Amino acid sequence: xxxxxxxxxxxxxxxxxxxxxxLEAVLDTTDDWIxxxxxxxxxxxxxDDVHMSDMATVAARQALLHxxxxxxxxxxxxxxxxxPDYLMPATAAMVAHRVGAVRAAAFDMEAACSGYAYALxxxxxxxxxxxxxxxxxxxxxxxxxxxxxxxxxxxxxxxDGCGAAVLExxxxxxxxxxxxGADGSGAEHIVIPLGSRxxxxxxxxxxxxxxxxxxxxxxxxxxxxxxxQETCADAGWSVADVDHLVLHQANLRILEAVAExxxxxxxxxxxxxxxxxxxxxxxxxxxLAEAAGQGRFAAGDKLLLAGFGSGLTWAGVGLRWTITRPxxxxxxxxxxxxxx
Ligand code: UT7
Numbered sequence: 001x002x003x004x005x006x007x008x009x010x011x012x013x014x015x016x017x018x019x020x021x022x023l024e025a026v027l028d029t030t031d032d033w034i035x036x037x038x039x040x041x042x043x044x045x046x047x048d049d050v051h052m053s054d055m056a057t058v059a060a061r062q063a064l065l066h067x068x069x070x071x072x073x074x075x076x077x078x079x080x081x082x083x084p085d086y087l088m089p090a091t092a093a094m095v096a097h098r099v100g101a102v103r104a105a106a107f108d109m110e111a112a113c114s115g116y117a118y119a120l121x122x123x124x125x126x127x128x129x130x131x132x133x134x135x136x137x138x139x140x141x142x143x144x145x146x147x148x149x150x151x152x153x154x155x156x157x158x159x160d161g162c163g164a165a166v167l168e169x170x171x172x173x174x175x176x177x178x179x180x181g182a183d184g185s186g187a188e189h190i191v192i193p194l195g196s197r198x199x200x201x202x203x204x205x206x207x208x209x210x211x212x213x214x215x216x217x218x219x220x221x222x223x224x225x226x227x228x229q230e231t232c233a234d235a236g237w238s239v240a241d242v243d244h245l246v247l248h249q250a251n252l253r254i255l256e257a258v259a260e261x262x263x264x265x266x267x268x269x270x271x272x273x274x275x276x277x278x279x280x281x282x283x284x285x286x287x288l289a290e291a292a293g294q295g296r297f298a299a300g301d302k303l304l305l306a307g308f309g310s311g312l313t314w315a316g317v318g319l320r321w322t323i324t325r326p327x328x329x330x331x332x333x334x335x336x337x338x339x340x
Contacts, residue, residue, distance in 0.1 A: 004124040005174030005322045008067025008166040011289035012058040014044040027152045034156045039252020043159030043277035045144040053085045053094045055162035056138045061334040067166035071100035075132035079108045080115030080281045083142045098338040113309025115281035121178040123167045138164045141280035148208035159277035163285020177235035177318030190310035225261040231316030243301040249273035249283040293327040
């Protein structure tokens with residue numbers, strides 16, 4: 001079995017910032033309610049001309065440069081998103097083409113807010129087994145196109161964003177623990193009703209996000225501390241050993257409750273929910289890249305990633321940080337289309 005290291009990260013943040021005050025104009029809500037119930041102060045929405053593959057291409061180009069991996073050397077591209085460009089083809093194939101990953105296999109994965117952590121685990125299995133050496137993993141969502149602006153309890157929660165990572169065969173351990181789970185009995189808790197059950201005919205608003213917020217909240221606060229503890233145990237770590245907790249950013253109150261139950265100080269949590277809101281499969285991916293860009297992680301640091309959300313699904317990853325290179329600055333040309 002081969003070691004799997006994370007060798008590069010990247011992200012795409014939409015340019016349009018929408019504050020809670022902006023939402024006061026379109027919803028019966030207040031900045032104070034949103035901030036006190038969720039920790040969110042603003043979110044970013046893409047403009048109409050930006051789609052999932054555009055966000056993913058920028059994030060992927062940054063991650064490849066950070067990893068110093070040539071696109072042609074990528075063996076596989078996995079894109080985790082609930083809001084791909086199309087139901088088919090896979091967004092991953094479009095991104096592989098645009099970044100020049102000409103040899104790569106490509107597929108999309110749907111595990112909602114757990115998608116990025118799930119995809120890291122899936123990717124790592126290909127490398128561990130020796131089938132592939134380099135996998136590009138993308139996690140992101142563009143939920144602004146699926147929000148119900150008549151439902152104030154869900155519309156305020158979500159933003160758009162995307163991150164990416166390169167996983168490679170390494171000489172030292174990187175991903176040291178992985179745990180996946182699902183419980184379809186909660187399938188109706190968070191839904192975007194578009195698919196064979198709800199084909200796209202008639203009123204487009206019937207395809208908007210629906211969520212039973214209270215149920216999800218209670219479920220998450222019960223599940224996530226266990227997931228963190230069990231993933232740490234798999235890694236041979238105690239929870240106190242962990243240097244950085246990178247949890248899905250669904251609601252600051254959930255994160256505070258998890259930290260309290262685990263007796264972890266809040267400054268060990270990587271947070272961006274105040275600026276980004278819940279970007280679903282993007283939260284952990286973006287948080288990793290932002291923190292890497294700020295120089296927050298040192299080689300050898302122990303990171304515990306935990307995703308949870310619709311499905312219901314969950315995924316925990318124990319990761320030793322091994323990157324010492326600085327994150328390359330964004331370049332406007334990264335969003336340009338592929339060369340013919
Ligand atoms: O990534 C996917 C995972 N998703 C989650 O983890 C979401 C988990 N759930 C939550 O984060 C919370 O349940 C919400 C933030 C969605 C809602 O917070 P809550 O404290 O559970 O509120 P609630 O739905 O129980 O509603 C409490 C009150 C209600 O008013 P009444 O009936 O008590 O008069 C709501 O109508 O708050 C009202 N309310 C709002 N008021 C102002 C709900 N949303 C809003 C709003 N502005 N945006």
